[in-house]
Amino acid sequence: MSSYDVIIIGSGPGGYVCAIRCAQLGLKTACVEGRETLGGTCLNVGCIPSKALLHATEMLHEAQENFGKMGIEVEAPKVDWEKMLAYKTDTIGQNTKGIEFLFKKNKVDWLKGWGSIPEPGKVKVGDEVHDAKNIIIATGSETSTLPGVEIDEKTVVSSTGALELEKIPSKMVVIGAGVIGLEMGSVFRRLGTEVTVVEYLDTITPGMDGEVQKNFHKLLKKQGLDFILGAAVQGVETSGDGSKVSYKLKKDDSEASLEADIVLVSTGRRPVTKGLGLDELGVEMTDRGQVKTDDHFATNVKGIYAIGDCITGPMLAHKAEDEGMAVAEILAGKHGHVNYEVIPSVIYTHPEVASVGRTEEALKEAGVPYKAGKFSFMGNGRAKANFAADGFVKILAHKETDRILGAHIVGPMAGDLIHELCVAMEFGAAAQDVALTCHAHPTYSEAVREAALACGDGPIHS
Structure with a gap:
């Protein structure tokens, strides 16, 4: 002992x-x-x-x-x-x-x-x-899984099983439009799999900024992922040929089903x-x-x-x-x-999605006066050169003090770019502090500075 x-x-x-x-x-x-x-x-x-x-x-x-x-x-x-x-x-x-x-x-x-x-x-x-x-x-x-959905890691898989599939499936149903489901769905879509995401809520990426959700949803659909939102999965039946996912639409209680070679369960942990x-x-x-x-x-x-x-x-x-x-x-x-107020979250799809701090919805609910500075990657020279101009940077600052309260990025290297704003928030910085800091050109990070400028007199390249 x-x-x-x-x-x-x-x-x-x-x-x-x-x-x-x-x-x-x-x-x-x-x-x-x-x-x-x-x-x-x-x-x-x-x-x-x-x-x-x-x-x-x-x-x-x-x-x-x-x-x-x-x-x-x-x-x-x-x-x-x-x-x-x-x-x-x-x-x-x-x-x-x-x-x-x-x-x-x-x-x-x-x-x-x-x-x-x-x-x-x-x-x-x-x-x-x-x-x-x-x-x-x-x-x-x-x-974790849902009632009526049993994970066998062969036909009905968690992320663990999805990482070990013997072959690339032709059809996959992903249950849950959270981080894991969208990341793994993106992997298999790029490999040629027909991917359909079934989500109980009416939006993807629950809890994220509403504008980010809408923009990200459009980008994923453009990449070929299909979505069925507002759908409650009733169960999954497996057979030798694959699985059938039964679901009920919340808006009218109508029932339907999808067939797939593989069902990925990503309904949380x-x-x-x-x-x-x-x-x-x-x-x-x-x-x-x-x-x-x-x-x-x-x-x-x-x-x-x-x-x-x-x-x-x-x-x-x-x-x-x-x-x-x-x-x-x-x-x-x-x-x-x-400091639980400054813990970033990242979705590693392409483009990446990253956020830290409060969302617009949370600030409105709390009655906090705020202003939003936004800049599209379409105005960023490096992003355009690299075919990575989808998305935007959005900074939320206190309307009176200019202190940064939250930041949300959809775009190239978002998971890395977010940390400039994490450090700024950790030190109680104002949006103007970021706006007045020299950023190397040409870099993706210039989009962060431009969003900070948009919290003040306005961005330069928009």
Whole structure:
């Protein structure tokens, strides 16, 4: 039996970052992980492999649509699906081995196996029980499904199964128009699959800025994705030839169905807490099955903390990382903190979609006086040269103080561009501060400056 200052259960982005930070701060640290590789869902079957396929299919699109326009004459590209999956797997391996290296470098012990907490201060892994002054639950989340929809990871798949399909399907139905569904739908549409997205709500990307939703929806339809909105899925029937998705339209209660080779279920995720022994310990949970924590990530049981997807808040890898860093600082006697007002979200389609802070709808509902500065990528020289002029940058600033309250980008490299505005918001900057900052030309980032200028006297190139 070993004794530690901290044991983290789970090695996803929250868990492994927390473990490394704890070790850096001088705490004797171990991390429990039952997978064969570190990195959790994100590195193994989520963020990283999906981005590899998004990148590969985006390159395919460039070769098919834009090479000829630039004077690059090549034969029509062919897809070797097996080799593309091998590229994805290699990408996973490089990243997970990197985490293993960082554990060794920082002297974090990997306790291999699935963990449980038999009593406060104890973590059981396999047949061994380890002592820990502090225990951090970082067990992440798993795919949730709907009544009447059973995931078999063969015909009816989650994102995990979609990343391992034996062949490219000719028809796919995606249930849910959130981040995962749209990203994976985009991958297979570019590979030639006929993709139909069925969404219960009347808009895609629930919770995002309304103007972004409408613009993004149009762009995806232009790329060939079909949408059935306001539809409640009733069930999925599978057979040897594929599946049939039955749904009911909310507007008139009419019923219909779709047939597909593959059905991708992307209706959200739920916390993974089963098997930890939390009920027996008396750890309080929320109504949604999340671990209940206070402002310092502590549960009601002394010495037990929780972070990431298994607690309240957006289920984002970088949110979990921030919480992992913060709780490590707290346990080391410092002042760890997460600013939940400045956590960006990104959809890695093409074009990308990124947002941070408040939406227009939220500001209106709260009665906050605001102004919106908007600039289209059509006015950006770099974007036009690169056939990437779809979309816009939109900055929301307080009408009286000019302080930036939110930002929303649809366009090239949106997931990178958003961070200029994250930093600005973190330091309480005004839109004018961004507008008066010199931006290199020609870059996509000039569109951010122009949107900031639009919050004042107006943009230059519009």
